[in-house]
Amino acid sequence: MAFHKKEEFTQKEQDLANFAKAMSHPARIAILKVLAQRNECICGELVDMLPLAQSTVSQHLKELKNAGLINGETDGPRSCYCINWKAFEKFNNEFNLLFSNLKIKNEKACC
Amino acid sequence: MAFHKKEEFTQKEQDLANFAKAMSHPARIAILKVLAQRNECICGELVDMLPLAQSTVSQHLKELKNAGLINGETDGPRSCYCINWKAFEKFNNEFNLLFSNLKIKNEKACC
DNA sequence: ATCTTATATCGCAAATATACGATGAATGTG
DNA sequence: CACATTCATCGTATATTTGCGATATAAGAT
Numbered sequence: 001m002a003f004h005k006k007e008e009f010t011q012k013e014q015d016l017a018n019f020a021k022a023m024s025h026p027a028r029i030a031i032l033k034v035l036a037q038r039n040e041c042i043c044g045e046l047v048d049m050l051p052l053a054q055s056t057v058s059q060h061l062k063e064l065k066n067a068g069l070i071n072g073e074t075d076g077p078r079s080c081y082c083i084n085w086k087a088f089e090k091f092n093n094e095f096n097l098l099f100s101n102l103k104i105k106n107e108k109a110c111c
Numbered sequence: 112m113a114f115h116k117k118e119e120f121t122q123k124e125q126d127l128a129n130f131a132k133a134m135s136h137p138a139r140i141a142i143l144k145v146l147a148q149r150n151e152c153i154c155g156e157l158v159d160m161l162p163l164a165q166s167t168v169s170q171h172l173k174e175l176k177n178a179g180l181i182n183g184e185t186d187g188p189r190s191c192y193c194i195n196w197k198a199f200e201k202f203n204n205e206f207n208l209l210f211s212n213l214k215i216k217n218e219k220a221c222c
Numbered sequence: 223a224t225c226t227t228a229t230a231t232c233g234c235a236a237a238t239a240t241a242c243g244a245t246g247a248a249t250g251t252g
Numbered sequence: 253c254a255c256a257t258t259c260a261t262c263g264t265a266t267a268t269t270t271g272c273g274a275t276a277t278a279a280g281a282t
Contacts, residue, residue: 006137009141014137016137016140017134020131021135022131025117028128051116052116062230079230098147155257167240167241170240
């Protein structure tokens with residue numbers, strides 16, 4: 001963006017947006033789905049499951065980790081990832097909070 | 112992305128990612144928040160509330176509309192927007208579905 | 223020590239996203 | 253009709269994302 005306008009929004013708005021951004025790519029959704037199914041940590045098996053190069057998968061994992069959606073432990077030459085529960089619940093709550101009013105006023109829709 | 116890799120993922124993965132992408136900017140979060148508070152439709156008031164130019168706000172609205180998160184009605188020279196309930200509930204459901212397993216297996220975390 | 227395996231990181235190319243001013247279209251006002 | 257108002261769209265500059273191959277790192281195997 002031509003000149004960091006993002007910083008002019010509230011912290012909560014930025015946090016929610018960052019959370020959403022972390023999930024804004026099908027590869028990262030797929031990764032989260034796998035980590036959800038087997039809640040044991042996975043490593044390079046993800047590379048075999050996704051139609052992407054190893055370096056690309058690694059990059060997506062890094063983004064998910066930076067956003068706090070997953071935890072990673074580098075275990076010797078292998079790496080082990082799993083979902084970060086607390087972050088997920090926190091954002092899920094804020095998300096619902098943002099739209100909780102809406103569900104009540106639903107009928108008054110104007111367009 | 113260098114060559115539409117996104118299309119190699121499932122439709123559901125792409126849908127969820129698109130939904131997340133629509134929310135991946137603080138301005139769009141802010142817009143949704145305003146539309147949530149007043150569930151009556153808003154038009155250019157958004158421009159006054161956001162630290163962005165009119166054309167930029169219009170662009171964000173367009174993206175939200177394309178993603179199906181909001182509805183818009185062009186009412187003479189003014190435009191009127193409000194949340195698209197059904198889309199929101201649908202995606203909220205899929206979102207929870209994706210992670211429902213996790214909440215149960217929480218204790219078995221490995222890292 | 224050398225080689226293999228599993229990952230992360232770097233550097234680059236291509237595609238997208240973000241932002242804005244300028245312009246266009248639609249409608250209402252004097 | 254001329255003009256102001258409200259909003260969408262176009263063109264453009266810049267920044268970010270996505271993806272890959274090549275390379276670096278770390279640990280175990282031979």
